[in-house]
Amino acid sequence: MINLAKEDIKHTLGKFIVTAMGVGMLLGIVLIMVGVYRGMMADAEVLLNDFNVDLWVVQENTLGPFAESSRVHEDLKYTLKSIQSIDKSEAVTFQNMQLPFENKKISVMAVGFDVYGDINPINPARLIEGRVLETDHYEIVVTDKTGFKLQDKITLGRNIYTVVGLTHGTVSSGGDSLVYVSLKDAQELQFSYSNKEIQNDRARGIINKDSHMVNAIIATTKAGYSVDSVAEDIRKWQHKSVYTREQQKIVLTKNVVEKASKQIGMFTAILIGVSTIIIALIIYTMTLEKMKEISIMKLMGLPNSMIIKMIVEETLLLGVLAFIFGNIFSHLIDDKFPKRIVLEIPDAWMLFGVVIIASIFASFIGVKKVINADPTAAIGG
């Protein structure tokens, strides 16, 4: 039995493939948009996962360093350590910086931590070259995406730092590359002032600015203790807020990336809608081009089902081909984006489902045209 869709596509193969490639690029952008969202969610949790701690103690009434400014005293870590249920506690700083690199500035987030402390945020699995920080001063570990190499020198503040390690895939919740410095260096960079400024402050009556401040104290609990109840106990202290890891995750996903993800979701939905309309218009045009033949086929006695089958098969094939091209396209360009794109197979399958539904919906317009085609149009000139 002759397959009309196959023969029609064979007849206009080039046009059909180019059309599928065009729709495929649109679908590829849909996949990229979903990938941007996945990337944001993954980026948002990198730091949280690498710290791998149970509690975040931050300034009272703030959401912590991922969402808003927070300052607490560094010695709070000793107070925490004195609690029976706490296993480890350390002070950490987070600071947005611009690193000078080949006549330009690279936006990074610097994480400061006690090099000799109990908690090291540099995930060994992400360290691809060099080593972790081993001394208190003038060493820096950077993300490979910054472009720095081992032993490169970077001037920060009044000092020169040496790159001793390179990590891969370490980014802040905002998508900036992470760099790691010692807590002392971080405090100096964040809280030290120039001599002129100190003189100015003294003239204003401000003396002894405390540079022993940090952005958060992180802690792990001992086995057998409930993280939530430990957090609840600390929450009774004055001038402090406490978040468990899960709560910080919610802060990150809800407060930090939620709006961005909603925006991306909107764009994705609009793009899927646009793709559906474009597929429908293409099928409508393809059907219009064949109206004379459709009238003749109906006049000769071909059943509607046979002609409708042709339209639906062509639409589905267009959708499937476009989906394949879309996947190829998205995988070709995903690493060209400045921020991380995470392309996941379940997302691709979900898009496949959407494309099939959209194609069936799009074919309705062509099918309606077939049903309404007048067989008498073929006769009588």
Add this chain to the structure above:
Amino acid sequence: MSRQAIKVENLYKHFGKDESFVDVIQDASFSINKGELVALVAPSGAGKTTLLLMIGCVENPSSGKIWLGDEKVYDNKWLTGETRKIRREKIGFIFQSHYLIPFLNIIDNLTLLPQTNGTSDKVAQAKARELLKYFEISDKEKAMPSQLSGGQNQRVAIARALANNPQIILADEPTAALDMQRSVDVIKMLKKIALEQDVAIVMVTHDDRMLPYCDKIMKIENKTIIFE
């Protein structure tokens, strides 16, 4: 076995109601036998296409009776739920232009309808090849319609009308787009087909020069059918 190919009795066709009421065909009764080439002649707008479409089970008559072969297909209503099946099995169509399906090659154009009727690929292809040989275009079976000349395409179109072994062929001005010599060639070919394939051919034409080649001339005058 009856020689009757088409029989029409008391056929009426009108359009519209009240003020927009238009009578097109009134009390038409005639019969056409197998092997006959009949010309249907009338001025534009007189209803010849409407009559052709009614015989072809495309247009609904207002009232009357129609037989195709010995089977009554219309008796004030279609006696079958599927008029397309009648068209597929009993009627061949030839149009002003060849109107071949452009995305099917020549042999597929010929086998499409028989295969839809349930004929096996092998049998349909054998019949198609036989017809292509009859029309002396055997070497073109894998060609696309766009690769053939106008005359070759018209022969393929006639072969297609015969591919489903029809009892009747309805031809809508098949020579309208052709020059005199080619028109005569086509009419002679139709005459030969009517005799050799034993089918009735009803052909709408405006060209009086074609009439001498026809067995009967059917005219529509004042909404009624008359034979010359």
